[in-house]
Amino acid sequence: xxxxxxxxxxxxxxxxxxxxxxxxxxxxxxxxxxxxxxxxxxxxxxxxxxxxxxxxxxxxxxxxxxxxxxxxxxxxxxxxxxxxxxxxxxxxxxxxxxxxxxxxxxxxxxxxxxxxxxxxxxxxxxxxxxxxxxxxxxxxxxxxxxxxxxxxxxxxxxxxxxxxxxxxxxxxxxxxxxxxxxxxxxxxxxxxxxxxxxxxxxxxxxxxxxxxxxxxxxxxxxxxxxxxxxxxxxxxxxxxxxxxxxxxxxxxxxxxxxxxxxxxxxxxxxxxxxxxxxxxxxxxxxxxxxxxxxxxxxxxxxxxxxxxxxxxxxxxxxxxxxxxxxxxxxxxxxxxxxxxxxxxxxxxxxxxxxxxxxxxxxxxxxxxxxxxxxxxxxxxxxxxxxxxxxxxxxxxxxxxxxxxxxxxxxxxxxxxxxxxxxxxxxxxxxxxxxxxxxxxxxxxxxxxxxxxxxxxxxxxxxxxxxxxxxxxxxxxxxxxxxxxxxxxxxxxxxxxxxxxxxxxxxxxxxxxxxxxxxxxxxxxxxxxxxxxxxxxxxxxxxxxxxxxxxxxxxxxxxxxxxxxxxxxxxxxxxxxxxxxxxxxxxxxxxxxxxxxxxxxxxxxxxxxxxxxxxxxxxxxxxxxxxxxxxxxxxxxxxxxxxxxxxxxxxxxxxxxxxxxxxxxxxxxxxxxxxxxxxxxxxxxxxxxxxxxxxxxxxxxxxxxxxxxxxxxxxxxxxxxxxxxxxxxxxxxxxxxxxxxxxxxxxxxxxxxxxxxxxxxxxxxxxxxxxxxxxxxxxxxxxxxxxxxxxxxxxxxxxxxxxxxxxxxxxxxxxxxxxxxxxxxxxxxxxxxxxxxxxxxxxxxxxx
Numbered sequence: 001x002x003x004x005x006x007x008x009x010x011x012x013x014x015x016x017x018x019x020x021x022x023x024x025x026x027x028x029x030x031x032x033x034x035x036x037x038x039x040x041x042x043x044x045x046x047x048x049x050x051x052x053x054x055x056x057x058x059x060x061x062x063x064x065x066x067x068x069x070x071x072x073x074x075x076x077x078x079x080x081x082x083x084x085x086x087x088x089x090x091x092x093x094x095x096x097x098x099x100x101x102x103x104x105x106x107x108x109x110x111x112x113x114x115x116x117x118x119x120x121x122x123x124x125x126x127x128x129x130x131x132x133x134x135x136x137x138x139x140x141x142x143x144x145x146x147x148x149x150x151x152x153x154x155x156x157x158x159x160x161x162x163x164x165x166x167x168x169x170x171x172x173x174x175x176x177x178x179x180x181x182x183x184x185x186x187x188x189x190x191x192x193x194x195x196x197x198x199x200x201x202x203x204x205x206x207x208x209x210x211x212x213x214x215x216x217x218x219x220x221x222x223x224x225x226x227x228x229x230x231x232x233x234x235x236x237x238x239x240x241x242x243x244x245x246x247x248x249x250x251x252x253x254x255x256x257x258x259x260x261x262x263x264x265x266x267x268x269x270x271x272x273x274x275x276x277x278x279x280x281x282x283x284x285x286x287x288x289x290x291x292x293x294x295x296x297x298x299x300x301x302x303x304x305x306x307x308x309x310x311x312x313x314x315x316x317x318x319x320x321x322x323x324x325x326x327x328x329x330x331x332x333x334x335x336x337x338x339x340x341x342x343x344x345x346x347x348x349x350x351x352x353x354x355x356x357x358x359x360x361x362x363x364x365x366x367x368x369x370x371x372x373x374x375x376x377x378x379x380x381x382x383x384x385x386x387x388x389x390x391x392x393x394x395x396x397x398x399x400x401x402x403x404x405x406x407x408x409x410x411x412x413x414x415x416x417x418x419x420x421x422x423x424x425x426x427x428x429x430x431x432x433x434x435x436x437x438x439x440x441x442x443x444x445x446x447x448x449x450x451x452x453x454x455x456x457x458x459x460x461x462x463x464x465x466x467x468x469x470x471x472x473x474x475x476x477x478x479x480x481x482x483x484x485x486x487x488x489x490x491x492x493x494x495x496x497x498x499x500x501x502x503x504x505x506x507x508x509x510x511x512x513x514x515x516x517x518x519x520x521x522x523x524x525x526x527x528x529x530x531x532x533x534x535x536x537x538x539x540x541x542x543x544x545x546x547x548x549x550x551x552x553x554x555x556x557x558x559x560x561x562x563x564x565x566x567x568x569x570x571x572x573x574x575x576x577x578x579x580x581x582x583x584x585x586x587x588x589x590x591x592x593x594x595x596x597x598x599x600x601x602x603x604x605x606x607x608x609x610x611x612x613x614x615x616x617x618x619x620x621x622x623x624x625x626x627x628x629x630x631x632x633x634x635x636x637x638x639x640x641x642x643x644x645x646x647x648x649x650x651x652x653x654x655x656x657x658x659x660x661x662x663x664x665x666x667x668x669x670x671x672x673x674x675x676x677x678x679x680x681x682x683x684x685x686x687x688x689x690x691x692x693x694x695x696x697x698x699x700x701x702x703x704x705x706x707x708x709x710x711x712x713x714x715x716x717x718x719x720x721x722x723x724x725x726x727x728x729x730x731x732x733x734x735x736x737x738x739x740x741x742x743x744x745x746x747x748x749x750x751x752x753x754x755x756x757x758x759x760x761x762x763x764x765x766x767x768x769x770x771x772x773x774x775x776x777x778x779x780x781x782x783x784x785x786x787x788x789x790x791x792x793x794x795x796x797x798x799x800x801x802x803x804x805x806x807x808x809x810x811x812x813x814x815x816x817x818x819x820x821x822x823x824x825x826x827x828x829x830x831x832x833x834x835x836x837x838x839x840x841x842x843x844x845x846x847x
Contacts, residue, residue, distance in 0.1 A: 035075040038099065040092045043083050051207045053078065055214050056111045058205025059222040060229065067203035067211035070226025071233075077105065089546055090122050097125045101132050106232070106244075109225035110138040111218030113151025115456045117182055118438035123152065130158040130246045131331050131363035137162060137225045139217035140193040141176030146660055147266065148456075148463025149176040150192050154221075157324045157365040160228075160250055161192050164199025164220040165272060171263045172200050175217055178266035181458040185431040186483045186718065186727055187369065188320035189458070191293055193269040194250060195257050197223040224253070227275050231282055242398070243285055247364035248328035252278040252285065254292050264305035265293060266462075287329040289361075289393040289407040291368060296321055298416040299384070306462045309473050311416035314379040315493055317428070317480040318354070318371040320729060325358065325366040329405040330395030333361035336406070339368060343387040350378035351385050351415065354735075356728055361393065368409075371728060374417055385415045424495040424678040427472065427479045430486075432718065433504040433562075434459045440554040440716035442503055443540055445530050445654060447578065447594040447615065449661045453540075455557075457660050459501055464660045471667045477674065483729035485719075486510040487739025490731075491517035495678030496524040501654040503555050505562045505719040513741065515569040519644030524677025526670075527567070528654040530557025531578045531594045532705050533616040554711050558654070560596060561707045570643055571696065572650055573600035576705040579635055579652070581612035586685040591663040595653025598636040599699035605641040606691040609634035636697065638669075640676060640686060647680060649673040 037046050048054050057076055062069035079096040082088045100108060108129065117123060130136055136159045141151030154161030164172040175196070179189030199220030201213045228249060235243055254270035256277030270292070301308035312319060327333040339355045341348075352373045358366030368391060374381070389411040394404045436442055442455040457464040461481060472479050479498075482489055487509050491497075497514075517523040537553040544551050564573040577597040583590060585608065592612060601607055612635050641648045651673070656666035675681035714721035726734040734740060 035077050037078045039080040040096045041080055041083050046080055048207060049084050054207050055204035056222045060226040062205045064211055071229035074229055093122060094125050097129055105134055107135045107228055109222050111221045113139055113141045113154055116438050117152040117155060126153045126156060127363050133245050135246050135249050137221055139221040142174045142216050144175040144177055145173050147177040147466050148181055148458035150178055150180055155180045155192050158246055158363050161194045162221045162224045163193035163196040164217045165196045166200040169260050171267045184458055184460050185434045188322045190322045190324055191265050195253050195270050195273045196268050197273045224273055227273055231278055234279060247326045251290055251326050251328055252281045256281050264302050289327045289329060289409050291409045291411045292324045292326055295412045297414040299414055311418040312374050313418050313420045314374040314376055315420050318373050320369055320371055322367060322369045325361055325368055327361045327364055327393055331363050333393050333395040335359055336392040336394050339389055339391040341389055348385050348387045350375050350381055379420045382418050385417055387413055421478045425477050426494045427477050427496050427498050428489060428494045429461050429479055429481050430499050431481050431483050433502040435503040435716050441551045443553045445557040446661045464658050467659045468657045475671055484727045485724055486514050488726035488730040488734050490740055491521040491523040496526050496674055498526050500528040500657060501530050501558055503559045504717050506566050507719055507724045509724055511566055518646035522645035524646055525648045526673050526677050527650045529563060529574050529596055529652050530654055531596050532556030532560035533576045533578055536616055554716055560705045564704055570648055571600060571602040573704055575599035577614045578616040579612040580615055583610040588668045590656055590666045592653050593655040593663055597652055598639050601639045601697040603693050603696040605639055605693050606687055607636045607693050608638040608691055609636045647677045649677055
């Protein structure tokens with residue numbers, strides 16, 4: 001929806017068609033009046049042959065009495081940027097957006113969306129649109145009820161993102177859920193949608209005459225756009241440019257919204273749009289800055305999920321809450337001084353908050369992230385901490401003003417705190433090694449899903465693994481998120497490190513530290529892998545007509561070569577099969593969906609194998625023979641192992657934990673695995689004698705899955721070609737360092753055929769090949785037992801262990817050197833006396 005210079009609303013409508021395309025259909029209804037229609041495609045027509053754009057315009061400005069629009073006096077400007085075949089290009093949008101800016105429009109409705117928030121020409125043009133004081137309203141997406149499915153541009157903070165509800169005020173099943181995924185894996189997403197509106201069975205205009213019903217967030221978006229039109233009309237025309245802007249309109253909408261009972265903030269945002277309440281806010285509005293959400297209340301469940309599901313406690317990774325700064329004072333603003341925490345009571349001093357924030361707020365919006373930890377002295381505290389966070393924002397003076405505009409934003413906190421849980425109940429979720437689309441072509445985990453080729457839901461505990469998170473909390477576990485390398489956490493605090501569906505590489509220091517954490521510190525390790533097959537990845541290559549380039553998967557469902565490097569110290573490796581089938585353990589049934597197999601596992605471990613079909617390219621011939629009457633061969637998929645002081649469990653599939661495309665869940669298996677890794681409780685079925693390995697599984701190195709050498713992994717990885725450093729989502733004491741138990745050293749990581757960033761010489765030098773990155777362990781044979789290999793790791797290869805802190809090696813080294821010097825001194829004194837005696841005898845003889 002756009003407004004002309006005189007403040008009369010006009011429309012630009014686009015249709016949310018799929019997760020990959022922006023679709024704009026032009027409007028031709030006889031029940032609508034158009035100020036102007038323009039065509040930006042390569043087709044010579046203005047017709048709407050599908051009717052979606054016509055319908056959207058009718059919701060806003062329809063004149064038919066049976067389906068009257070919210071603002072029927074609105075003038076509509078319609079831009080055609082999609083062909084009849086529903087094909088479009090970013091360049092067509094850029095042209096249309098430039099025209100909208102040139103003719104000084106005020107409001108733009110986009111009933112479209114897609115997952116690519118890194119289509120920078122498009123994203124930056126949206127910023128330019130809003131920077132030119134155009135209020136943008138956009139549909140949040142129709143990919144619900146899945147989480148982490150927000151569509152762009154509705155997920156941008158300067159855009160009003162709209163979700164859908166039905167007439168019972170329930171979130172529509174199709175409405176996409178938050179959080180935003182721009183900031184992860186190395187931060188935390190923001191609250192979206194901003195608001196929700198009715199989007200099921202809404203009446204609107206047909207192409208010719210009459211009315212019809214449609215559902216979707218592309219219908220809810222024009223409902224809000226119509227509300228915006230009405231709100232604009234209450235502001236006197238001579239004050240509209242002074243008061244109205246993308247930030248002030250969003251402030252009026254979110255502060256006036258009616259919060260729904262039941263849905264959380266990543267489902268409903270601020271709540272259902274409320275025209276009258278927003279009207280009251282705008283009627284007396286004075287330019288100011290504010291924070292959205294303005295309250296984080298752990299006692300308000302389920303609205304503040306996931307925060308309300310898990311209390312704070314001492315010793316945990318920082319809990320990050322990422323809020324949006326809305327600056328209604330100007331298109332650009334600045335944070336005047338660092339944010340401040342003001343506790344309401346003495347107990348509030350137990351909370352330590354570090355802040356990261358936008359020093360420059362543009363256009364109209366910025367972010368304020370709270371990194372919250374409970375101090376050590378609060379390890380036994382149980383109760384509620386309350387207080388406010390304040391941040392002062394200023395903007396340059398408006399036209400005719402002499403002094404800067406200033407405003408103090410307030411964020412209210414009410415946080416639950418509990419005593420530090422026992423180690424066995426604490427799980428650390430690895431987010432750092434997750435790569436998603438965008439920026440890389442990361443393929444879907446389940447190859448049976450044909451309509452969603454990308455892994456784009458964030459792979460976060462609070463997006464597509466949110467059901468698993470709730471299950472773990474119900475089971476009494478406390479789950480923390482690691483957004484930094486393995487060197488950045490203290491393993492003595494955790495029962496289990498949980499690695500699920502990971503695509504990135506590992507620093508050498510991580511591999512060595514994890515080995516020590518498991519064997520010597522007693523950390524449990526649970527790994528849920530995914531498929532990886534070179535031939536299948538090549539087959540998934542496709543030509544993208546929009547970017548005019550070939551898209552090739554960066555990796556498989558998981559990065560198996562990297563996982564195999566990580567697990568090599570324990571004698572464990574995954575293969576390259578793609579297995580599918582149903583199985584049951586102790587009466588629990590599950591579906592194995594595009595998982596991989598285990599090809600290396602030590603003797604005396606426990607392995608569970610099942611007869612599955614291999615759907616990889618290399619397994620096609622085998623499957624033909626099996627279909628001819630041969631029996632299926634059992635494939636190992638689950639392994640459990642005691643490893644020194646710790647315990648390890650590996651499983652070749654993660655789809656049963658991922659709510660995106662889950663067929664059946666395997667939460668029952670996850671609970672049994674965590675009982676083992678965290679508390680050494682061994683399920684009698686999983687640890688039956690029939691599952692125990694008398695001989696090790698072993699596959700030669702040259703038969704293990706290999707890395708792709710035709711992909712520049714440095715473009716997507718936070719490890720390859722990067723420096724190891726603990727980020728702001730790790731414990732405060734290791735921010736900006738290499739982590740625990742390590743000297744500061746800047747080693748980079750590269751892969752064969754990939755470019756490297758050389759940071760220097762000596763300790764900063766890079767490795768030359770993928771094999772050279774692996775720890776140099778004692779040469780192994782097929783008959784080696786895990787016990788023998790442990791002794792080799794712990795005693796024969798001490799030089800390959802990371803340098804430990806002073807308490808681990810300096811004192812023993814000083815004792816050893818002192819002893820050596822003492823023995824050498826005694827020997828030299830004794831030797832000198834013998835020479836003196838021999839010299840004396842010679843001199844006497846000469847006399």
